Amino acid sequence: MKKEASQTEKMSVSIVIPAYNEENAIVQQIESVQEALLPLGVQYEIIVVDDGSEDQTAKCAKETGVKVLHHPKNRGYGAALKNGIKEAENEIIIIIDADGTYPADAIPPMLEKIFEYDMVVGARVGENVHVPLERKPAKWFLQKLASYLAGDKIEDLNSGLRVMKKSIVERFYHLLPSGFSFTTTITLAFLCNDYLVHYHPIPYHRRIGRSKIRSVDAYHFLLLIIRTIVFFNPLKVFLPMGALFFCMGLAKFVYDIFLENLSESAIFGFLGAFIIWAIGLMSDQIARVSAKQG
Secondary structure (H helix, E strand, O other), rough: HHHHHHHHHHHHEEEEEEEEOOOOOOOHHHHHHHHHHHHHOEEEEEEEEEEEEOOOOHHHHHHOOOOEEEEEEOHHHHHHHHHHHHHOOEEEEEEOOOOOOOOHHHHHHHHHOOOOOOEEEEEOOOEEEEEOOOHHHHHHHHHHHHHHHOOOOOOOOOEEEEEEEHHHHHOOOOOOOOOOOOHHHHHHHHHHOOOOOOOOOOOOOOOOOOOOOOOOHHHHHHHHHHHHHHOOOOOOOOHHHHHHHEEEEEEHHHHHHHOOOOOOHHHHHHHHHHHHHHHHHHHHHHHHHHHHHH
């Protein structure tokens, strides 16, 4: 523990806080982050990215003395994070939401883990986790699907509190979306490229103000998960899909044998399976070549 503490004292970190209409919470969150980092003795900068707020978010943040970046119009959660990370001066990046849902006091133990891992995620699996009931089914399904496709257990797919290494994040800038799916994409990108990810249990508080996430975003998350996995590991998608068509064709073929009448649908099932598998193999080769070039 003493060794880790001495390493932490020598660290320089950048904290990026994306904010959109968070005038009632931004000052409190900035002060919470400062209080969490003060005992560590680390060198740090706090960057608040005002994403086109229509209230006094930018003014409130500036009054605390931190660095404030301003978007003239709302560009999205991911765009705010990318801009903040781009302007960050340090290799170790901390992102945390401005709405007070994520506990800043979880940052110190998460920082200690960044010496062993490439990304540390604040996983909302601890005590006192407040997740709206209507989001739980979609959240559970998307997390299970992403874990299967990524080939690794994901304890929190889209947590807004995490510690990352800037040099690795920059590798995936061209893939990172401008919306809320930024965190989902960066999680899958790290896992699919064999980077080490650690999940640190944290509580999750009721937010201050209104949520910006809509129910339709679950559909967008689903498409994003599939698209990201197809980009990095296409066989995870194409092999099961082809197997489904093959089994359907085989079942119809067996059924037709008893009727002594081979139908076109059985043939189409087999052909569909082989075509999907062929596309998957070609996609896999393209993904491997792209990874080497990157």
